[in-house]
Amino acid sequence: LTVRVAIAGVGNCASVLLQGIEFYKIGRREGLWHKRVGGLAVKDIRIVAAFDIDSRKVGTDIADAANEEPNVARKVLEIPPMGVRVEAGLVEGEVPPHLRNERIVKSDARNVVKTLGESNADILLNLISSGSNRASIAYANACLKASCSYANCTPTLVLKERSIVSRFRDAKLAIVGDDLMSQFGGTIFHRGVLKMMVDRGVKVLKSYQLDVGGGAETFNTIDEEIKMVKRRLKTESVVSEVPYKFETIAGTTDYVDYMNNDRTSYFWIEGRGFMNSPITFDVYLRSSDGANAGNILLDVIRSVCASARSGRYGAIEEICAYAFKSPPSKMHFDEAYSRFQEKFVY
Numbered sequence: 310l311t312v313r314v315a316i317a318g319v320g321n322c323a324s325v326l327l328q329g330i331e332f333y334k335i336g337r338r339e340g341l342w343h344k345r346v347g348g349l350a351v352k353d354i355r356i357v358a359a360f361d362i363d364s365r366k367v368g369t370d371i372a373d374a375a376n377e378e379p380n381v382a383r384k385v386l387e388i389p390p391m392g393v394r395v396e397a398g399l400v401e402g403e404v405p406p407h408l409r410n411e412r413i414v415k416s417d418a419r420n421v422v423k424t425l426g427e428s429n430a431d432i433l434l435n436l437i438s439s440g441s442n443r444a445s446i447a448y449a450n451a452c453l454k455a456s457c458s459y460a461n462c463t464p465t466l467v468l469k470e471r472s473i474v475s476r477f478r479d480a481k482l483a484i485v486g487d488d489l490m491s492q493f494g495g496t497i498f499h500r501g502v503l504k505m506m507v508d509r510g511v512k513v514l515k516s517y518q519l520d521v522g523g524g525a526e527t528f529n530t531i532d533e534e535i536k537m538v539k540r541r542l543k544t545e546s547v548v549s550e551v552p553y554k555f556e557t558i559a560g561t562t563d564y565v566d567y568m569n570n571d572r573t574s575y576f577w578i579e580g581r582g583f584m585n586s587p588i589t590f591d592v593y594l595r596s597s598d599g600a601n602a603g604n605i606l607l608d609v610i611r612s613v614c615a616s617a618r619s620g621r622y623g624a625i626e627e628i629c630a631y632a633f634k635s636p637p638s639k640m641h642f643d644e645a646y647s648r649f650q651e652k653f654v655y
């Protein structure tokens with residue numbers, strides 16, 4: 310049994326994913342969260358198609374595109390040529406800020422559907438830059454035409470469009486999203502600390518999470534419009550752990566080019582304990598974006614494939630709540646993980 314994967318957006322996340330597949334396919338375990346998901350091992354994953362719009366990447370083998378500028382993900386190993394050529398992708402109006410001075414190569418929906426169809430992809434991972442909302446919807450439509458499930462890792466709210474979800478269900482395909490949640494990044498860490506405070510009877514008053522990082526994605530995120538959208542999604546994800554209103558802000562505040570694919574998240578939380586005694590939490594977390602997406606992407610690929618094969622279609626609730634910041638139905642992160650584990654970790 311294998312799962313055939315197409316990728317839209319050969320950026321830092323894709324680069325780490327490809328390296329991770331090479332790293333783990335020979336049976337290594339260190340750093341791998343789940344050895345098998347839906348009965349599939351990492352060695353069962355095949356990359357069969359790829360799309361990008363950056364002229365430095367289109368037309369090259371995906372292994373070369375993964376190392377191409379402006380990607381800055383850490384290089385742990387050399388990805389061997391994969392025989393998968395990066396095809397021109399879809400642009401529907403918005404151009405990511407980091408590509409505004411570069412040559413863009415775009416294609417039309419018919420070509421994308423054709424490539425997806427001919428590659429027999431089971432799933433398309435949408436890893437394009439944030440802010441390209443219309444393109445993220447266009448890739449969903451291409452999947453419907455090519456009979457391919459869809460994972461939207463970008464902050465575009467694709468699953469909020471109920472008609473799209475029902476078209477996936479009717480076509481007997483799965484759709485999951487929106488906005489990938491890292492394995493141990495700022496959002497899940499913030500949620501974890503808040504939940505522990507609530508569980509231990511501490512009243513949460515205020516918190517913030519200020520993220521600073523490098524890489525094209527952070528560069529794009531400091532664009533005011535994209536920044537506010539991402540901030541809203543992160544903040545909504547964080548507040549879902551606290552059963553009452555409190556003041557909080559979570560989001561990217563700055564871009565520092567030499568941080569490359571790394572990110573530092575600064576947290577400050579204020580609470581009250583016994584007889585209103587003050588409790589303050591002031592720490593930072595340093596992590597690497599691409600690497601933080603690796604385990605989750607491997608789990609999404611394998612669980613989506615397992616759901617579709619077992620006859621579950623449309624939005625798969627357990628996958629959305631475990632692996633994404635804005636799932637159609639919100640769940641506490643520990644409940645989401647136990648439900649994911651129960652259904653898929655075998």
Ligand SMILES: NC(=O)c1ccc[n+]([C@@H]2O[C@H](COP(=O)([O-])OP(=O)(O)OC[C@H]3O[C@@H](n4cnc5c(N)ncnc54)[C@H](O)[C@@H]3O)[C@@H](O)[C@H]2O)c1
Pocket residue numbers: 317318319320321322323360361362363366380398399400401405435436437438439441444462463464488489490491494524525526598599601602
């Ligand atoms: N841990 C994480 O890294 C993480 C967490 C949550 C969400 N995400 C989301 O994943 C996505 C990818 O993140 P990244 O760090 O790899 O970004 P990146 O900027 O490194 O890569 C994005 C790639 O998409 C390409 N692209 C842009 N528009 C495109 C289009 N219309 N069609 C095809 N390709 C297009 C770019 O040329 C680039 O190669 C982003 O939307 C980000 O918000 C990532």
